[in-house]
Amino acid sequence: MKTAHDLVMAAKARTQEVSLDDADEAIRDADVLIDVREADEFAAGHLPGAVHIARGLLEFKLSGDPDLSARDLKLVVYCKTGGRAALAACTLHDMGYLHVKSIAGGFDGWASAGKPVAKPSLPSFD
Incomplete structure (x- = not known):
């Protein structure tokens, strides 16, 4: 029986993971930056320019959005620490991206690392 750790390690072996030092360039070159965390995690703060597509809905959102259907899109994904993103990257590869x-x-x-974080502003009720 495989554990979640086993699955993540296998996914990382199949995907291209970029270091934090190279992440800025990868994001600049990307067509879409995808945050695969849960909605509450995204709302608490996310990378500037990221779109939120929770890992559990990834296949459905990408399949249902014509703007994201081109298999030659340059995609960068991230999560909290890298595990869900590796699994998501494998799924995207399996989908033909x-x-x-x-x-x-x-x-x-x-x-x-002190890199910029976007946080949605809350409405003022003053």
């Missing part, structure tokens, strides 16, 4: 990268260390690594 040709250019998929995930960010090593995920959002936590990004934020810890």
